[in-house]
Amino acid sequence: MTRVVGSIAPHGGQLVNRVLRGELCAAALERAVSFPRVALTRMAVSDLEMISVGAFSPLTGFMTRADYDSVIDTMHLSNGLAWSIPVTLPVDDETAAGLHEGQEIALMDGNLLMGIMTIAEKFPADKEREAREVYRTTEEAHPGVARLYRQGNWLLGGEVFQLNPPQECEFPELRHEPAQTRRMFASRGWRRTVAFQTRNPIHRAHEYIQKTALEIVDGLFLHPLVGETKSDDIPADVRIESYQAILRDYYPADRVLLGVFPAAMRYAGPREAIFHAIARKNYGCTHFIVGRDHAGVGKYYGTYDAHYIFDEFDHGELGITPLFFDYTFFCKKCGAVVSAKTCPHSKEDWVSLSGTQVREMLERGEMLPAEFTRPEVSRVLMNGIRAKKPAANEE
Numbered sequence: 001m002t003r004v005v006g007s008i009a010p011h012g013g014q015l016v017n018r019v020l021r022g023e024l025c026a027a028a029l030e031r032a033v034s035f036p037r038v039a040l041t042r043m044a045v046s047d048l049e050m051i052s053v054g055a056f057s058p059l060t061g062f063m064t065r066a067d068y069d070s071v072i073d074t075m076h077l078s079n080g081l082a083w084s085i086p087v088t089l090p091v092d093d094e095t096a097a098g099l100h101e102g103q104e105i106a107l108m109d110g111n112l113l114m115g116i117m118t119i120a121e122k123f124p125a126d127k128e129r130e131a132r133e134v135y136r137t138t139e140e141a142h143p144g145v146a147r148l149y150r151q152g153n154w155l156l157g158g159e160v161f162q163l164n165p166p167q168e169c170e171f172p173e174l175r176h177e178p179a180q181t182r183r184m185f186a187s188r189g190w191r192r193t194v195a196f197q198t199r200n201p202i203h204r205a206h207e208y209i210q211k212t213a214l215e216i217v218d219g220l221f222l223h224p225l226v227g228e229t230k231s232d233d234i235p236a237d238v239r240i241e242s243y244q245a246i247l248r249d250y251y252p253a254d255r256v257l258l259g260v261f262p263a264a265m266r267y268a269g270p271r272e273a274i275f276h277a278i279a280r281k282n283y284g285c286t287h288f289i290v291g292r293d294h295a296g297v298g299k300y301y302g303t304y305d306a307h308y309i310f311d312e313f314d315h316g317e318l319g320i321t322p323l324f325f326d327y328t329f330f331c332k333k334c335g336a337v338v339s340a341k342t343c344p345h346s347k348e349d350w351v352s353l354s355g356t357q358v359r360e361m362l363e364r365g366e367m368l369p370a371e372f373t374r375p376e377v378s379r380v381l382m383n384g385i386r387a388k389k390p391a392a393n394e395e
């Protein structure tokens with residue numbers, strides 16, 4: 001466990017640290033050479049890192065059956081602590097048949113020995129129930145459900161140690177771990193920090209939400225997700241460049257911190273909103289912005305389902321304060337960015353573009369309307385998307 005700095009306690013009270021370093025790491029690497037090797041899925045690679053750095057505190061490993069069942073059925077761990085998403089290590093039938101409880105295994109990210117685990121439990125996944133309860137659908141057209149159905153039928157639960165960071169480590173300079181962000185917030189004098197989760201560029205509507213939230217706290221932690229996402233989301237490196245462009249020119253440097261959130265996207269909508277909030281609490285944030293259809297995909301979730309789900313938890317149970325925002329946009333009559341909550345005018349006066357329209361305009365080399373997106377951001381996105389267009393069509 002790491003000494004905790006900052007004004008909000010991690011979820012469960014202690015910040016987990018399962019990263020072995022120095023001599024301990026060297027000794028573990030030497031022993032692990034003889035362990036059976038288990039290939040991690042992309043999501044499990046990400047989860048192993050998130051567990052190890054404490055972003056998923058209080059988890060110290062992949063879930064055993066009691067936690068898996070309890071999280072699916074009640075949105076709580078078996079010890080009663082709020083938790084909304086299963087964090088599991090799936091393996092196929094053949095791999096499972098060769099392993100037994102009590103065994104130590106090497107967790108492989110491709111050819112890299114990323115970590116070790118002692119198998120506490122080996123049990124079958126209940127995919128349909130997990131899909132129905134966690135994703136609220138069993139349709140395979142849902143990207144999270146499709147991934148769940150593709151993965152192995154068995155789950156290995158047990159405590160982990162990370163020996164190496166993942167092979168593909170994007171933006172190492174922005175990969176601040178929870179223990180670091182807690183120190184960074186404290187050194188800036190921020191007692192209250194709001195986190196903004198995103199996998200999209202910052203359009204004017206998002207800037208409005210972030211700055212409105214910043215008015216009532218001390219600092220803004222802009223925390224875009226760079227883990228595994230759908231192939232049609234805007235590529236992470238283009239997004240990061242667009243964030244840097246807008247932060248440089250339009251945000252007070254001493255009130256904003258940019259970091260990347262290396263979690264895999266589940267697209268579980270409301271349940272993932274809770275999960276994202278708990279993780280940001282571990283990073284030391286006191287407030288969390290929840291927008292419309294947070295972590296949603298397609299038409300699987302109601303626009304405000306990710307708001308309503310917070311009501312299913314007792315007051316103070318999550319520890320972090322959610323800030324709910326409505327649909328925001330530029331209104332020509334108001335002459336400002338406003339929201340459905342604050343603007344009395346009708347849709348005809350609103351400047352709005354769908355994600356598809358945005359992508360098509362950028363691909364054609366057109367600047368987005370300045371009321372919708374600042375030109376600095378438009379330019380970065382346009383250049384990035386046009387440069388990547390052939391690659392983006394591959395998948």
Ligand SMILES: [Zn+2]
Pocket residue numbers: 331332333334335338343344345349
């Ligand atoms: Zn208006």
